[in-house]
Amino acid sequence: MYNIEHNYFPSAGCEFPPPEIGKFRFIDLFAGIGGFRLAMQSVGGECVFSSEWNKDSQTTYFDNFGELPAGDITNISENDIPDHDVLCAGFPCQPFSLAGVSARNSLNTAHGFACETQGTLFFDVMRIVAEKRPSVIFLENVKNLVRHDKGNTFSVIKSAIEELGYSFSYALINAQTVVPQKRVRCYIVCLRDSAVEFEFPDFRGEPIPLNSILDDNVSDTFTISDRLWAGHQRRTATNLARGVGFTAFCVDIEKPANTLVARYWKDGKECLIPQQDKNPRMLTPRECARLQGYPESFKIPVSKSAAYRQFGNSVALPVIKKIAEKIFNHLAEEKKCSLEPIRN
Numbered sequence: 001m002y003n004i005e006h007n008y009f010p011s012a013g014c015e016f017p018p019p020e021i022g023k024f025r026f027i028d029l030f031a032g033i034g035g036f037r038l039a040m041q042s043v044g045g046e047c048v049f050s051s052e053w054n055k056d057s058q059t060t061y062f063d064n065f066g067e068l069p070a071g072d073i074t075n076i077s078e079n080d081i082p083d084h085d086v087l088c089a090g091f092p093c094q095p096f097s098l099a100g101v102s103a104r105n106s107l108n109t110a111h112g113f114a115c116e117t118q119g120t121l122f123f124d125v126m127r128i129v130a131e132k133r134p135s136v137i138f139l140e141n142v143k144n145l146v147r148h149d150k151g152n153t154f155s156v157i158k159s160a161i162e163e164l165g166y167s168f169s170y171a172l173i174n175a176q177t178v179v180p181q182k183r184v185r186c187y188i189v190c191l192r193d194s195a196v197e198f199e200f201p202d203f204r205g206e207p208i209p210l211n212s213i214l215d216d217n218v219s220d221t222f223t224i225s226d227r228l229w230a231g232h233q234r235r236t237a238t239n240l241a242r243g244v245g246f247t248a249f250c251v252d253i254e255k256p257a258n259t260l261v262a263r264y265w266k267d268g269k270e271c272l273i274p275q276q277d278k279n280p281r282m283l284t285p286r287e288c289a290r291l292q293g294y295p296e297s298f299k300i301p302v303s304k305s306a307a308y309r310q311f312g313n314s315v316a317l318p319v320i321k322k323i324a325e326k327i328f329n330h331l332a333e334e335k336k337c338s339l340e341p342i343r344n
Ligand SMILES: C[S@@+](CC[C@H](N)C(=O)[O-])C[C@H]1O[C@@H](n2cnc3c(N)ncnc32)[C@H](O)[C@@H]1O
Pocket: 030, 031, 032, 033, 034, 035, 036, 051, 052, 053, 054, 057, 071, 072, 073, 074, 090, 091, 092, 093, 121, 310, 313, 314, 315
């Protein structure tokens, strides 16, 4: 049976079904593999709409949540989106990330909002907010969003949200105290008709070492080839001498890993694990899942390269969960989250 309203296939069975009794409703935009969804479900949220256009990510999403996200958000009318209490969106970050900006500068192509295909997606979020007026907007992006275009990009985002009558609070949070990964991201939470600042949870603490999530016996297929390792070392030496660019090192597994990025699948340079009497190895997709705090039961049904891309693009789940708990408290106080079942 196919339930159009929720795009949900109850008969398919899945690892992470919606809560029996939803306490509030949320939507999952730019859903990827559902990092926001796992976190919001963990505090009793029921997802009433999701959108993700990448086919591989849709596959992973479907296998885990039993729901096929709708495709390109630019083709979906805000009027067709169900009412909801929380709008979640990790809108695409490449147009704003340091790497994305320098790549686009060297190709002489537009970045930020001027990047027509990816830069304007924030305004798709805004047209949905304007129509549906959720209680809370919850956004995630790269830390460079704050500084991009000398702060103008961030000012435009803040003004657009405030003009719709929302408060605007943000925090740059390093996930390294809740996952074994240095990952600083910009989290934005906006409250409707409120002058009150959203108070972000505290993430102070000891960084978690990478060795806490590494497997002992990893197939040699993850060991990088002589050619790749020699190339890494050569380019690293040249660039270090010039003081710029590409560097590839074996990581210190007693410390958190570097930020997992979508391009990791190409050559693994961001996180190479030292091995005795062998070239270093890459992380496995399952280890990448752990690096982002995903549960062991999360299914990875796609190719190795697609899985690396998906986890690199995703979120540090425990960070989203801790923020989700605070959002839940806000909804409960506002009596938006009535603690009554939202489905009869
Ligand atoms: C930064 S990732 C978000 C990942 C997600 N937060 C997660 O936990 O996996 C942005 C996602 O937006 C998707 N995307 C980009 N443009 C889109 C569009 N026009 N419509 C729907 N999805 C889009 C990309 O495929 C990508 O998966």
